[in-house]
Amino acid sequence: MATIGILGVGGLAGLMLRGLQGSGHRFILSPRGAEAAGRLAAEFGCIVAESNQAVVDGADAVFVSLPAGSGAEELSRLTFRAGQPVLSAMAGTGLARLAEVIGPAKGAIGMMPGYANAYRMGPSLLYPKDLFWQDFLSHVGPVHMFDDEAEYTVAATFGAFSGATVAFMAHVIGWFEAQGLRPEVARALVAGTLRGNAEVLLREPRPLAEIAKGVTTPGGITLQLLDILNGHGALTAWDEGLDAVLTRISQR
Numbered sequence: 001m002a003t004i005g006i007l008g009v010g011g012l013a014g015l016m017l018r019g020l021q022g023s024g025h026r027f028i029l030s031p032r033g034a035e036a037a038g039r040l041a042a043e044f045g046c047i048v049a050e051s052n053q054a055v056v057d058g059a060d061a062v063f064v065s066l067p068a069g070s071g072a073e074e075l076s077r078l079t080f081r082a083g084q085p086v087l088s089a090m091a092g093t094g095l096a097r098l099a100e101v102i103g104p105a106k107g108a109i110g111m112m113p114g115y116a117n118a119y120r121m122g123p124s125l126l127y128p129k130d131l132f133w134q135d136f137l138s139h140v141g142p143v144h145m146f147d148d149e150a151e152y153t154v155a156a157t158f159g160a161f162s163g164a165t166v167a168f169m170a171h172v173i174g175w176f177e178a179q180g181l182r183p184e185v186a187r188a189l190v191a192g193t194l195r196g197n198a199e200v201l202l203r204e205p206r207p208l209a210e211i212a213k214g215v216t217t218p219g220g221i222t223l224q225l226l227d228i229l230n231g232h233g234a235l236t237a238w239d240e241g242l243d244a245v246l247t248r249i250s251q252r
């Protein structure tokens with residue numbers, strides 16, 4: 001059973017710990033935000049270390065969920081063992097920067113949606129291929145591994161897409177509620193529709209274009225909605241937003 005050190009005990013760490021229950025790992029948490037760390041430690045049976053260095057020293061492998069802006073600098077102040085596996089989930093920190101700050105340890109970078117991982121349904125990205133972290137992440141959802149960092153970075157844009165889909169669902173749920181639908185029905189209907197259609201894309205072997213055509217009756221209500229959305233650039237606006245996120249996460 002491996003002991004995983006977690007540096008940065010905030011939102012993502014809490015969600016990952018929830019999803020990782022029963023995975024067989026032990027966890028040792030960084031002490032900053034003692035109240036949150038203590039609560040998570042009590043809930044999930046983890047140890048809270050006395051310092052970030054004590055996390056590294058006491059762990060077989062280290063999961064980094066420090067703030068994206070300052071986390072790499074904090075890592076540079078710590079001493080890692082040669083070959084110690086370190087997985088950074090910090091958006092925008094590339095493998096070269098990670099390697100620079102963890103010295104002789106063995107770095108990998110990952111991206112995951114967070115909340116869905118608590119329910120073990122969130123896809124994770126991993127670069128480069130690494131069997132230890134593949135096994136770790138597989139407890140919280142499907143794992144996609146990459147040989148090429150440029151391709152990984154394109155895929156990592158999904159971190160923003162994931163959160164934006166929640167905002168999109170909340171918006172549409174709000175519309176149904178405003179028309180008088182009971183909130184619990186609106187929420188179940190919108191979320192269930194996306195889940196159902198997502199399953200279709202995951203299970204159907206038919207090409208995407210064929211599936212899309214199959215759900216769009218000529219002259220029907222789907223086409224009516226799509227025409228209005230397209231008239232406002234609502235779908236192409238996703239490209240603009242994703243381009244901006246990709247540019248941002250490609251810079252560090």
Ligand SMILES: NC(=O)c1ccc[n+]([C@@H]2O[C@H](COP(=O)([O-])OP(=O)(O)OC[C@H]3O[C@@H](n4cnc5c(N)ncnc54)[C@H](OP(=O)(O)O)[C@@H]3O)[C@@H](O)[C@H]2O)c1
Pocket residue numbers: 007008009010011012013030031032033052064065066067068069070071074089090091111112113114115159
């Ligand atoms: N949230 C997600 O679902 C998600 C998904 C994928 C990737 N990520 C990545 O995961 C990282 C964390 O995101 P988050 O949403 O979990 O942020 P968060 O809730 O702000 O958690 C970060 C935690 O790190 C702590 N921290 C700051 N400096 C520290 C230090 N020097 N030593 C130890 N702990 C320190 C913060 O404490 P204070 O509050 O006291 O500053 C906070 O508790 C980010 O880099 C983000 O890009 C997040």
